[in-house]
Amino acid sequence: MEPKKVFIAMLFLIFGIFGAFFFFSIPANAETNISATSTEHFAWDDIDGWWDFYLTNTAYVWGSKIDGYASSTVGEISLNCANTSIGNICASSNYGICNGLSATHNTDGTCTGGDASGDLSGYAWNDTIGWISFSCTNHNPTCSHRGSGTGDYGVYIDGVGDFHGYAWNDVVGWISFNCANNSSCATSDYRVNTDWRSTSTIGYLESSIFNTQSTEGALLNSVIWQGFSPTDTCVDFQFAASNSPSGPWNYKGPSGDATSYYGAPCTSNPFGGTGCAPTNTSICVNKGDFVNYRYLRYKARLTSDLMQTKTPQVDGIILNWNP
Numbered sequence: 001m002e003p004k005k006v007f008i009a010m011l012f013l014i015f016g017i018f019g020a021f022f023f024f025s026i027p028a029n030a031e032t033n034i035s036a037t038s039t040e041h042f043a044w045d046d047i048d049g050w051w052d053f054y055l056t057n058t059a060y061v062w063g064s065k066i067d068g069y070a071s072s073t074v075g076e077i078s079l080n081c082a083n084t085s086i087g088n089i090c091a092s093s094n095y096g097i098c099n100g101l102s103a104t105h106n107t108d109g110t111c112t113g114g115d116a117s118g119d120l121s122g123y124a125w126n127d128t129i130g131w132i133s134f135s136c137t138n139h140n141p142t143c144s145h146r147g148s149g150t151g152d153y154g155v156y157i158d159g160v161g162d163f164h165g166y167a168w169n170d171v172v173g174w175i176s177f178n179c180a181n182n183s184s185c186a187t188s189d190y191r192v193n194t195d196w197r198s199t200s201t202i203g204y205l206e207s208s209i210f211n212t213q214s215t216e217g218a219l220l221n222s223v224i225w226q227g228f229s230p231t232d233t234c235v236d237f238q239f240a241a242s243n244s245p246s247g248p249w250n251y252k253g254p255s256g257d258a259t260s261y262y263g264a265p266c267t268s269n270p271f272g273g274t275g276c277a278p279t280n281t282s283i284c285v286n287k288g289d290f291v292n293y294r295y296l297r298y299k300a301r302l303t304s305d306l307m308q309t310k311t312p313q314v315d316g317i318i319l320n321w322n323p
Helices: none
Strands: 004-009 042-045 049-052 065-067 069-072 097-099 119-126 130-133 155-157 163-169 173-176 202-206 218-228 234-242 291-293 295-303 313-322
Touching: 042 163, 218 234, 218 295, 295 313
Parallel strands: none
Antiparallel strands: 004 313, 042 049, 042 173, 049 069, 065 097, 097 119, 119 130, 119 155, 130 163, 155 163, 163 173, 202 295, 218 291, 218 313, 234 295
């Protein structure tokens, strides 16, 4: 029998799917995303002591840069010329901390080439001690940013938001961002921590229940989605089948459980495989998991780019099944 195709018209809703869109309506001097916990917003140097990244309520980590300024006994530690305590001074002194070793700081306060890697580069500024370098790559592209050899140093943010490593200033020397740098946490517990994470934003869209009207059960063949997926974003799918409109709804990917998602085109894998599903292309499933069931559902997973600036737009879904 001819397979049936059901088109599900659907408007893409930004609200509730990708919080990243909201971030870009926040002014550059957004409230800090540095931890308020007393042991989680300090760096240290042996000459001037503590550097507080929370007190000013301006230090903010983004996917491409850091904004705001910290406080210290020698005054403000400016992290970006675009938002100092006296405003934007980039026209006279262009500097800042970028999120990415190959990034370039611009006079509008942005960082071209920021890659959300967590590896910080560029310079901060203090009126008393001068320039503070956050990476040896600022002056030696071949050095190891996270290494421990002669001439190696840098500051980076790990997967749970903790800063690690050292910055350098010609007056005070090393500035440590984590007591773990020298195994001193038992006697002096400190670090800088942020809510920012080096990760894509993921949203999910679950369908309503589709009644195939086949009392003996249908066979799900494939899915096609329509819309737009910018570079470095992804759309993929799981499916669930049941003989009751009340479920149970156990979503499955090509692994036969909920640990994977379908995305491979039928032309490359007629039995269903993983990957980012291209638009207007049939994505096959493992038919053995979805045969002889009357009711069907899908779950679409929408993944942003690592910078959290681009997301897919889903305009429609087409399910293809045999009765």
